[in-house]
Amino acid sequence: MSIDNFSSYADCFNEISQNVRKITLNKSILENNYTIKKDDSPVTIYDIEAENYIRKYIENNFPSHNIIGEELKIIDKKSEYTWIIDPIDGTKSFMSGRPLWGTMIGILKKNKPIIGMVDFPELDQLWIGHNDQLILNGNDCHFVEKENITLNNAIFASTAPELFEFLNLQKINAIINKVRINIWSGDCHNYILLAQGKIDLVIEENLNSWDILPLIPILKSRKIAITDWSGSEISFDFKTQKKFKVIAACKRNLLNEVIQLLN
Amino acid sequence: MSIDNFSSYADCFNEISQNVRKITLNKSILENNYTIKKDDSPVTIYDIEAENYIRKYIENNFPSHNIIGEELKIIDKKSEYTWIIDPIDGTKSFMSGRPLWGTMIGILKKNKPIIGMVDFPELDQLWIGHNDQLILNGNDCHFVEKENITLNNAIFASTAPELFEFLNLQKINAIINKVRINIWSGDCHNYILLAQGKIDLVIEENLNSWDILPLIPILKSRKIAITDWSGSEISFDFKTQKKFKVIAACKRNLLNEVIQLLN
Numbered sequence: 001m002s003i004d005n006f007s008s009y010a011d012c013f014n015e016i017s018q019n020v021r022k023i024t025l026n027k028s029i030l031e032n033n034y035t036i037k038k039d040d041s042p043v044t045i046y047d048i049e050a051e052n053y054i055r056k057y058i059e060n061n062f063p064s065h066n067i068i069g070e071e072l073k074i075i076d077k078k079s080e081y082t083w084i085i086d087p088i089d090g091t092k093s094f095m096s097g098r099p100l101w102g103t104m105i106g107i108l109k110k111n112k113p114i115i116g117m118v119d120f121p122e123l124d125q126l127w128i129g130h131n132d133q134l135i136l137n138g139n140d141c142h143f144v145e146k147e148n149i150t151l152n153n154a155i156f157a158s159t160a161p162e163l164f165e166f167l168n169l170q171k172i173n174a175i176i177n178k179v180r181i182n183i184w185s186g187d188c189h190n191y192i193l194l195a196q197g198k199i200d201l202v203i204e205e206n207l208n209s210w211d212i213l214p215l216i217p218i219l220k221s222r223k224i225a226i227t228d229w230s231g232s233e234i235s236f237d238f239k240t241q242k243k244f245k246v247i248a249a250c251k252r253n254l255l256n257e258v259i260q261l262l263n
Numbered sequence: 264m265s266i267d268n269f270s271s272y273a274d275c276f277n278e279i280s281q282n283v284r285k286i287t288l289n290k291s292i293l294e295n296n297y298t299i300k301k302d303d304s305p306v307t308i309y310d311i312e313a314e315n316y317i318r319k320y321i322e323n324n325f326p327s328h329n330i331i332g333e334e335l336k337i338i339d340k341k342s343e344y345t346w347i348i349d350p351i352d353g354t355k356s357f358m359s360g361r362p363l364w365g366t367m368i369g370i371l372k373k374n375k376p377i378i379g380m381v382d383f384p385e386l387d388q389l390w391i392g393h394n395d396q397l398i399l400n401g402n403d404c405h406f407v408e409k410e411n412i413t414l415n416n417a418i419f420a421s422t423a424p425e426l427f428e429f430l431n432l433q434k435i436n437a438i439i440n441k442v443r444i445n446i447w448s449g450d451c452h453n454y455i456l457l458a459q460g461k462i463d464l465v466i467e468e469n470l471n472s473w474d475i476l477p478l479i480p481i482l483k484s485r486k487i488a489i490t491d492w493s494g495s496e497i498s499f500d501f502k503t504q505k506k507f508k509v510i511a512a513c514k515r516n517l518l519n520e521v522i523q524l525l526n
Binding site (some may be wrong): 042092093095096097098099100123155157160161162176180181182183184185186189193196198199 | 424
């Protein structure tokens with residue numbers, strides 16, 4: 001995919017996110033239209049409606065591409081391109097009025113994420129990442145890098161203690177005892193703070209492919225180190241759709257420090 | 264304090280919050296100017312600078328009033344009016360770039376909070392509560408009330424599991440197992456979501472007077488039920504400055520349900 005194509009994909013993300021905002025920002029607090037999924041997480045009518053719109057957009061504009069989304073069935077057209085959709089990442093924040101939820105879309109080429117977007121409607125922030133470019137609301141972002149970050153001066157974020165397996169939570173608590181600051185909640189917003197240099201470390205367990213793959217081009221554009229808990233690259237397999245244990249850190253040395261503590 | 268005085272106090276809150284924003288929004292992510300306090304919580308130079316400005320404003324405009332603030336010494340002039348200041352509630356969010364931290368100021372008359380403000384600079388939301396009036400950015404707010412909220416369909420929020428004593432966290436976990444949704448983090452922002460009817464229940468332990476008293480006029484303006492864990496009114500004692508265990512719930516029946524589970 002050439003950089004010319006990238007700008008047309010960025011235009012698509014702009015158009016999609018504007019239309020999805022019309023759906024998601026329409027939420028009434030009196031509505032109770034949600035169900036609990038097999039994995040015990042909630043899904044609202046807005047998740048479904050947003051994903052339906054995004055799929056229709058992709059099918060109209062890129063009819064040969066594959067589609068994976070959180071709420072609906074895989075469409076496998078044997079293309080080398082796959083769109084991966086999380087219509088509302090942070091559904092609990094969305095349902096609670098906390099403005100940190102986001103709409104995420106990634107494009108994979110031969111199972112590698114090459115472009116990713118996260119849109120935060122309530123914060124009016126559309127982030128797009130591709131190669132070494134990170135774009136916020138149409139403008140290139142440049143951040144000064146922090147130096148000398150190790151575990152004992154790091155700011156650590158993770159979505160919820162309940163999302164870790166029991167024995168792993170003990171390891172996470174040991175990490176919390178070492179860091180400078182830890183903060184719960186946040187979902188995809190934590191990774192955007194990491195890309196901006198505002199936090200230093202995110203560790204998560206049990207992430208689905210749509211929870212993490214759209215973020216990877218954004219993180220890589222900022223040279224954030226991201227691997228699974230064993231230090232291997234996050235690798236996507238269309239068939240198995242396995243869950244991910246993720247470490248994302250502002251520096252490789254910090255990531256290595258964490259791998260040692262988790263294994 | 265008459266309602267005429269209220270509008271002049273609201274003008275003061277407007278002026279104060281605009282000037283405090285100039286201090287707090289000036290934060291550079293590369294700065295590391297913070298210390299850890301006796302209670303293990305962080306304080307930044309911005310907390311101190313903001314509180315200094317607010318105290319100077321009060322001393323210039325209300326020289327006879329008492330002042331209590333999170334970061335500096337009590338000023339006791341034996342007035343029946345006391346200003347209570349939390350320059351940055353949610354310092355961990357502030358340090359991490361999460362936009363949910365707020366500046367809180369309350370005015371107590373004979374130890375009862377009668378006016379309260381919370382300003383969220385990054386969300387551009389200044390909330391002021393007094394009697395049955397809740398004002399957002401200068402406009403009266405009206406919300407439709409939700410009906411039939413009990414524990415099993417409630418949205419529950421609390422700042423962090425680490426803030427509860429060990430045995431109390433077990434009770435909180437039992438509550439989490441009963442509610443529809445639970446969400447960590449949030450500090451003062453959770454109470455504003457409660458006032459808006461977006462979440463239903465907040466439970467906290469180890470709150471200081473400045474963490475909760477400025478919120479009480481805001482919550483009472485929306486008829487939110489708020490007591491300590493034994494069901495007693497949150498009562499402030501200038502001398503003892505004791506810590507609070509707080510339950511705030513959208514409905515009295517929900518609060519009663521929680522009191523039973525906590526005792």
